[in-house]
Amino acid sequence: MLKGLLYGPDGAAFSPSHTRKGGKLYRYYISQTVLKHGAGTCPLGRVPAGEIEAAVIDRLRAVFRQPEIVAGTWKAAKAQQGDVTEADARTALQQLDPLWDELFPAEQARIVALLVERIDIGTEGLDIRLRVDGLRGLARDMLAGDREKAA
Numbered sequence: 001m002l003k004g005l006l007y008g009p010d011g012a013a014f015s016p017s018h019t020r021k022g023g024k025l026y027r028y029y030i031s032q033t034v035l036k037h038g039a040g041t042c043p044l045g046r047v048p049a050g051e052i053e054a055a056v057i058d059r060l061r062a063v064f065r066q067p068e069i070v071a072g073t074w075k076a077a078k079a080q081q082g083d084v085t086e087a088d089a090r091t092a093l094q095q096l097d098p099l100w101d102e103l104f105p106a107e108q109a110r111i112v113a114l115l116v117e118r119i120d121i122g123t124e125g126l127d128i129r130l131r132v133d134g135l136r137g138l139a140r141d142m143l144a145g146d147r148e149k150a151a
Contacts, residue, residue: 001053001109002029002119008042009122016049043123052121057100059128060115064093 006014006029014029027049031042039045063069073089100108115134120127 001112005116006119008044010042055126061097
């Protein structure tokens with residue numbers, strides 16, 4: 001889900017990887033620095049995929065609830081489709097939260113790539129840089145889907 005978006009404290013990209021132990025699959029992201037120069041060359045080295053992906057999704061869900069994000073999304077969507085109300089934008093963003101777990105992984109990855117420009121991970125936590133046009137595009141897609149259902 002975070003392929004091409006995740007970077008470590010040294011600026012190196014993290015790549016998705018996995019291993020199997022005892023028939024169980026373990027997914028993680030590993031620093032390119034570690035891959036090129038060996039263990040111990042990056043303070044984080046590897047991070048469990050499930051944990052970092054859940055943290056990013058939790059942050060995105062919080063963003064969808066912020067009034068300034070709703071207002072900005074509404075203004076951007078209204079500029080493209082004049083009949084969009086702020087309530088429409090709020091509803092579209094709120095609908096994503098309960099639907100998230102039902103989406104196929106490929107669709108989740110598409111939405112994350114649409115919304116997120118870059119994720120910097122460090123020993124102190126995450127810094128997520130959002131795409132300016134990402135929320136507008138997502139709201140436009142969701143509003144178009146709502147209109148198709150209503151028609």
